[in-house]
Each structure stands twice: as C-alpha cells, then as structure tokens.
Amino acid sequence: MKTYVTQGFEPIDTLKKPGSDTPWTLKEKLLLGLSSGEYVKQLVRNPFNWILAIIYAVGIPIILGRFYYGLGWVTHSSYDYPWGLFLGWGLFCMVPLSASGFMLGTTVELFGRKDFKPIERLGLLNGLLGYFFAVMFLQADLGQPWRLIYPMFVSLGPAAVLFLVAWHVATYLTVQVAELVPAASEMMGWKAPKKFVKSIVLGLTVAGIILSTLHQGALGALFTYAPGKVHPLWYSYSFQWFHFFCSSIFAGLSMLIVVSTLSKWFLKWRCDADFLGSLDRITLGLSKGASLALITYLIIKLTAVAHDNEWGLLFTGWGQWYIFELSFGVILPLILYTVAIRNQSVAVARFAALIAVLGILLNRLNTALITFNWNLYQEIPHWREIVITVTIYATYILVYRAVLYRLPILYTWKGESK
Amino acid sequence: MKRLNRRSFLKGGLASGVTAAAVTGSVGKADAAGDFGGYPDSMGVLVDLTKCIGCRTCEAACNKEQNLPAPDKPFTDMSVHDEVRHGGLPRRTSEKAYTVVNKYEVEGREHPLFRKVQCNHCQEPGCLTSCFVNAYTKTPEGAVIYDPKVCVGCRTCMIACPFYIPAYSYSSPINPVVKKCIMCYDTRLKFGRPPACVEACPQQVMTFGKRKDLIDLAHKTIKSRPSLYLDHVYGEKEVGGTSWMYLTSQDAPFGEIGFDTHLGKQPIINYVKEFLAIVPMVLTIWPALFTGFHLLATRKEAKKNDESVS
Numbered sequence: 092m093k094t095y096v097t098q099g100f101e102p103i104d105t106l107k108k109p110g111s112d113t114p115w116t117l118k119e120k121l122l123l124g125l126s127s128g129e130y131v132k133q134l135v136r137n138p139f140n141w142i143l144a145i146i147y148a149v150g151i152p153i154i155l156g157r158f159y160y161g162l163g164w165v166t167h168s169s170y171d172y173p174w175g176l177f178l179g180w181g182l183f184c185m186v187p188l189s190a191s192g193f194m195l196g197t198t199v200e201l202f203g204r205k206d207f208k209p210i211e212r213l214g215l216l217n218g219l220l221g222y223f224f225a226v227m228f229l230q231a232d233l234g235q236p237w238r239l240i241y242p243m244f245v246s247l248g249p250a251a252v253l254f255l256v257a258w259h260v261a262t263y264l265t266v267q268v269a270e271l272v273p274a275a276s277e278m279m280g281w282k283a284p285k286k287f288v289k290s291i292v293l294g295l296t297v298a299g300i301i302l303s304t305l306h307q308g309a310l311g312a313l314f315t316y317a318p319g320k321v322h323p324l325w326y327s328y329s330f331q332w333f334h335f336f337c338s339s340i341f342a343g344l345s346m347l348i349v350v351s352t353l354s355k356w357f358l359k360w361r362c363d364a365d366f367l368g369s370l371d372r373i374t375l376g377l378s379k380g381a382s383l384a385l386i387t388y389l390i391i392k393l394t395a396v397a398h399d400n401e402w403g404l405l406f407t408g409w410g411q412w413y414i415f416e417l418s419f420g421v422i423l424p425l426i427l428y429t430v431a432i433r434n435q436s437v438a439v440a441r442f443a444a445l446i447a448v449l450g451i452l453l454n455r456l457n458t459a460l461i462t463f464n465w466n467l468y469q470e471i472p473h474w475r476e477i478v479i480t481v482t483i484y485a486t487y488i489l490v491y492r493a494v495l496y497r498l499p500i501l502y503t504w505k506g507e508s509k
Numbered sequence: 510m511k512r513l514n515r516r517s518f519l520k521g522g523l524a525s526g527v528t529a530a531a532v533t534g535s536v537g538k539a540d541a542a543g544d545f546g547g548y549p550d551s552m553g554v555l556v557d558l559t560k561c562i563g564c565r566t567c568e569a570a571c572n573k574e575q576n577l578p579a580p581d582k583p584f585t586d587m588s589v590h591d592e593v594r595h596g597g598l599p600r601r602t603s604e605k606a607y608t609v610v611n612k613y614e615v616e617g618r619e620h621p622l623f624r625k626v627q628c629n630h631c632q633e634p635g636c637l638t639s640c641f642v643n644a645y646t647k648t649p650e651g652a653v654i655y656d657p658k659v660c661v662g663c664r665t666c667m668i669a670c671p672f673y674i675p676a677y678s679y680s681s682p683i684n685p686v687v688k689k690c691i692m693c694y695d696t697r698l699k700f701g702r703p704p705a706c707v708e709a710c711p712q713q714v715m716t717f718g719k720r721k722d723l724i725d726l727a728h729k730t731i732k733s734r735p736s737l738y739l740d741h742v743y744g745e746k747e748v749g750g751t752s753w754m755y756l757t758s759q760d761a762p763f764g765e766i767g768f769d770t771h772l773g774k775q776p777i778i779n780y781v782k783e784f785l786a787i788v789p790m791v792l793t794i795w796p797a798l799f800t801g802f803h804l805l806a807t808r809k810e811a812k813k814n815d816e817s818v819s
C-alpha cells in the first residue's frame with residue numbers, strides 16, 4: 092500500500108469520483124480504488140500477510156478439529172482447570188483492553204472534550220472488535236457453542252454473575268455497533284442512520300458506561316466464586332470487581348495508545364492530517380487519564396492486601412511474583428507516564444502504554460491461570476490450544492486492519508459528511 | 510420458607526440489571542437477609558471414615574447405577590489407591606466415575622485411612638449459584654441435580670465448586686455435559702431410597718437419613734467414643750453445610766486426608782454478594798450522575814450557543 096501511495100495513488104475518501112458526479116461503486120470502495128490485480132499485488136507484497144498465511148495454514152485445520160473431535164482434542168481436558176487460554180486470554184485479557192470504547196465515548200460525547208474527537212472512532216472500533224473477538228474466543232471454549240443464546244431466552248439463571256456478563260456484553264456490542272454506524276454511513280452515503288445515531292448518542296454513551304462498569308467488574312466477580320482457588324493475593328472478595336473495573340480504564344487507554352501508534356507506523360497512508368497532527372497531543376492526554384487510573388488502582392490493590400491482612404504472604408514465592416506484577420505492570424508504567432507527561436515526551440508515553448498493556452495481560456493471566464489452583468499444581472496449556480488462540484487473535488488483527496483500511500476511522504470522509 | 514427470599518431477591522436484582530428496571534432502595538438488603546440454609550427435611554449421608562476399608566464396592570455400585578462406562582481398571586484392582594496424577598494428587602471424580610475412594614497413609618498411624626469422594630450436595634451449592642442457565646436444582650430431598658439439556662458448557666460451575674467435584678465430558682464433540690453424582694436422585698432418592706453406594710457398602714460406613722437427624726447422630730457417635738473420633742463433623746458447617754458429612758479419627762485429622770479445612774463457613778455465594786449489591790446501585794445512580802456531568806461539562810458551550818442565537 093505504501094508503495095502505491097508513494098507512487099501518487101490516493102485511496103478513496105469521497106463518495107463521488109474527483110471532478111465528476113459519478114459515485115464510486117461499492118466494489119471500488121472496498122478495493123480502495125485499486126483494481127483487483129493491483130489489490131492482490133499489494134497483499135502479496137506485504138510480509139505481514141505471509142505470517143498470517145502461515146498461521147492460518149496451521150490454525151484452521153486445528154480449529155476445524157476442535158469442532159470435529161471436541162474440546163478434549165485441543166485442551167488437556169482438565170477438570171481442575173476448566174478455563175484455559177481461550178477464556179484466560181480471549182475473555183479476561185481482551186475485554187479490559189477493549190475498554191477504550193466507553194472511555195473515549197465518555198470523554199468526547201459526555202464531557203464534551205472535542206479535542207479527543209480525532210481518536211474517538213479508533214477508540215470505539217478498538218472496543219467493538221475486542222468485544223466481538225472475545226465472544227469468538229468464548230465460542231471456541233463453550234462446550235456447546237450453539238447454545239450461546241440459552242442464558243438469554245431458553246433457561247435463565249439471573250442470579251449468576253456470568254448471566255450479567257452475557258447480557259451486558261451482548262447489549263454493549265449492539266451499543267458499539269450503533270456508535271460506529273456514522274462511520275459506515277459516511278462511507279456508504281447513507282444519511283438517515285447517521286442522523287438517528289447522532290440524536291441518541293448521549294443515551295448510548297451513558298448505556299456504555301453502565302454496561303462497562305458492570306461487566307468489567309463482573310469479570311472480576313467471576314473469580315469471587317473461587318475463594319480457595321485463586322491465590323489470596325489476587326483474590327479480594329470486597330474489591331475484586333473494583334480491581335478489574337479500575338484496571339480496565341488504564342488498560343483500554345493504554346491499548347488505544349498502542350493501537351494508534353501502530354496505525355501511525357503502518358497505516359500512515361490512511362491517516363489524515365487531522366489525526367496525525369493531533370496524535371501526539373492526544374497521546375499525552377490519554378497518558379494523563381491512564382496515570383490517574385493507575386495510581387487509583389495501585390492504591391486499591393494495596394488496600395486489598397491491607398484489608399485482608401496479607402502482608403505476610405508477600406514474602407512467599409507467590410508474594411514475590413505478586414510484587415513483580417505490581418512493580419512491572421503498575422508502578423513502572425505509572426512512573427513512565429509521569430515522566431512522559433512532565434517532559435512532554437510522546438515516545439516515553441508510548442513505551443509506558445506498551446508496558447501497561449503487558450502488565451494487564453500478566454494480571455489477568457495470573458488471576459485466571461497462573462495462580463489459579465495455586466495449592467494444587469500449575470498447568471501449561473496444550474499446544475493446540477495455543478495455536479487456536481493465536482489463530483483467532485490473528486483474525487482479530489486482520490479484521491482490524493481491513494476496517495481501518497476502509498471506514499473513516501483514521502481519516503475524515505470528505506464532502507457531504509455533515 | 511421465608512429464607513428463600515434472599516435468593517429471589519438476588520434474582521430480581523440481577524434480572525433488573527438486564528432490563529434496567531429501577532430497583533431503588535433494595536441495595537443492602539442482600540446482606541440483611543439471612544442465609545438460605547437448605548430445606549429443613551432434606552436427606553443426607555453421614556460417612557464414618559474410620560470404618561472404611563477401601564474395598565471399592567461403592568464405586569462399582571455407582572458405576573452400575575449410573576450406567577457409566579467400564580473403568581480402565583476393574584473395581585477389584587486395589588492398585589488404583591496408589592495412583593498419582595498430575596501434581597502428585599490422588600484420583601478425583603471424572604466423567605467416568607462419580608465417586609472414588611482414595612487411600613491416605615497418615616504419619617503415626619498403623620493402618621491407612623480411606624476417604625470416599627463424591628458430590629457433597631451442598632445446602633447452598635457453589636455450582637448452582639454460579640450457573641447462568643440455572644442447570645442445577647437443589648431438590649427438597651437434598652440432592653443437587655443437573656439438567657444437561659440447558660447446559661451451555663461454560664464450566665463456571667466447575668470453577669465455583671469448592672470441592673472440585675463436577676467433571677466434564679470433554680471427549681464428546683456434539684454433546685459434552687457436566688458429569689457428577691446426583692445422589693441417585695432419579696432412580697432412588699426420589700422414592701425415598703438411599704443412594705446405591707450407601708446400600709452396597711459391606712462395612713456400613715455410610716448412614717442415610719434426614720440431615721438434621723444425622724447431625725445429632727454424628728455428635729452422639731463422637732461422644733460415645735471420644736478417644737477414637739475427632740470432635741468435628743465435616744460438612745455440618747463447611748461452606749454453609751453439606752448433605753454429605755464426615756467423621757474421622759483423632760489421629761487422622763481432616764486436613765491430612767485430603768479435605769480442605771480452609772473453606773470457612775460461608776456459602777460460596779456470600780463471597781459474590783459484594784458485587785451483586787453494587788449492581789442495582791450502578792444501574793440507578795450512574796445514569797443520573799453522568800447525565801449531570803454531561804450538562805455541567807457542556808454548559809459553557811450551551812451558553813455560547815444561546816448567546817449566538819439571541
């Protein structure tokens with residue numbers, strides 16, 4: 092793509108062909124204005140696609156095998172570790188990293204911070220795709236995925252935390268689709284849907300906050316069902332939901348910084364001047380938000396240790412691991428963000444974001460897998476489980492990229508977009 | 510029956526979490542209401558571990574009653590007592606065996622002690638309260654049964670069971686389900702008969718009866734031979750009480766024969782209440798709060814607009 096752009100090619104960003112009144116056809120829009128041959132050529136030229144191809148060559152047969160031979164073929168069929176990587180990574184890690192949707196919606200629409208507008212759509216998209224693929228991971232993990240709607244319509248267990256997660260993720264997905272309708276409408280030249288969404292955007296945003304608070308928290312609360320299994324340092328029956336909720340705030344913001352940085356590096360041709368020009372300022376703004384959430388999180392984490400009087404546990408092996416998680420995943424990014432804000436250094440902020448994202452991954456994997464059953468034994472996921480996880484994640488990246496190529500997320504649609 | 514109220518409240522609370530119906534004022538009731546505590550006349554089983562000889566007759570009876578697949582080793586093979594699986598642990602319940610008997614060599618004891626493992630049929634089961642399709646039912650007779658027709662296979666119930674009981678038939682691609690002891694509900698308990706394992710035991714290790722009578726019996730048994738029995742009825746209080754309860758001897762305390770002695774007396778659902786209580790709060794307060802924020806934050810803009818209009 093870069094090559095074409097340096098050759099003077101301009102990807103489509105208007106409804107009508109320049110200088111004339113003929114609208115672009117859908118096919119032309121989907122191919123960004125390239126011919127099919129040119130499009131395939133750029134696909135082949137991009138080394139990243141080769142990596143994807145290899146992942147699919149291995150991963151797709153194994154995914155088919157999972158549905159043909161059953162879960163027992165791809166996992167260790169553990170009764171003691173009923174949840175493996177699919178949920179440990181796909182649900183518990185993806186969802187907090189996708190909190191950017193509601194964060195940015197709140198900032199721009201609710202608090203009226205129009206200065207974050209250029210990145211709002213990326214935040215929303217990051218949220219939508221993250222949730223959507225969390226559901227895909229869930230589908231890979233459920234014993235009977237075709238019964239996914241049972242908790243909604245067939246047999247209701249409303250007193251269970253997972254019931255709330257199911258309903259909220261489903262509703263919230265709808266909200267996020269609605270929030271991104273304007274982007275699609277612009278590209279397709281529809282007017283009514285965009286107008287409609289604009290009229291209810293405040294409602295959508297408030298719904299987003301409620302749903303996010305509750306289901307981000309609920310993911311934490313799921314572990315309160317296992318008081319003896321999660322290590323006490325990672326377990327806090329009073330604060331668990333708040334830990335998960337609060338960390339999702341900086342997780343979402345940091346992920347957004349990471350994604351926007353990647354977009355800037357790899358999809359520069361698709362970003363418009365507005366996005367590129369404001370990105371540094373926005374990154375520092377997001378950093379401020381993230382560092383506030385980080386410090387709150389650090390305080391409540393320590394409060395939980397004090398509340399349950401677990402200081403002694405810090406001196407055990409698990410305690411050292413806990414200290415590592417907190418220093419690497421919370422304190423380090425907090426310091427880096429502070430340095431970045433003080434010195435107005437965007438590069439440091441980006442690095443801090445990366446560390447914060449890794450820190451969240453570590454925390455969620457620790458809670459769900461590594462310290463789970465700490466007094467039994469540790470389990471390493473089956474290689475097929477890892478392959479499937481990588482494949483689904485690769486699809487997430489692929490879809491993400493495909494959408495960024497086309498919808499006006501990183502750029503503004505020109506012309507009658509009012 | 511008054512005690513059932515709390516559960517119905519929780520249902521109401523979370524259901525409204527979905528429909529966003531207002532439930533103002535009900536915050537805090539979750540804590541105020543008492544515990545469910547189980548059905549008064551439910552049945553139970555008292556297991557006297559000091560009598561068990563590890564013959565595995567109960568395992569065989571269970572296998573037959575529940576139509577489970579043939580075991581890897583015949584039930585007469587005692588070498589299974591020395592089997593160790595992942596993590597140096599003894600055998601556990603699985604999709605092929607709803608109950609297993611494990612051997613424990615306790616230091617200072619001449620003979621090993623055997624422990625029978627199966628679902629304890631909790632009074633307020635973790636599995637039941639965590640299931641989002643309500644696949645589990647605690648019957649008035651005391652059994653915790655499971656409906657495979659609605660189970661989605663999320664396996665939260667396996668996470669929530671403090672005793673590591675439910676197993677899952679991972680090997681089935683089309684119809685994997687949870688596999689666990691149902692206290693022979695369909696074939697026996699429903700008709701007032703004791704579970705198959707209880708009846709089959711040659712040593713009368715297990716006594717079937719009303720749970721409240723069994724508690725009395727347990728304490729009487731302990732009193733009758735205080736030098737033999739440990740003064741603790743495991744399951745009387747643990748995680749809110751269980752229908753299956755255990756007695757052990759003084760020189761083999763529960764902690765040394767594979768029982769988790771750190772579970773506490775609270776039913777599992779109590780640990781989740783803290784979160785459940787905030788749900789109605791968030792639902793009612795958040796909308797007003799954030800709409801308020803919005804108005805404040807955008808007031809300046811609105812003023813500007815007003816001025817430009819006038």
Ligand code: SF4
Nearest residue numbers: 561562564565567710
């Ligand atoms: S049948 Fe009775 S004695 Fe034999 S293993 Fe089972 S409980 Fe113990």
Ligand code: SF4
Nearest residue numbers: 628629631635636670
């Ligand atoms: S022992 Fe486990 S499976 Fe059995 S009723 Fe209690 S929580 Fe449920």
Ligand code: SF4
Nearest residue numbers: 640660661663664666
């Ligand atoms: S695995 Fe089945 S029974 Fe267990 S919690 Fe999930 S839906 Fe309920």
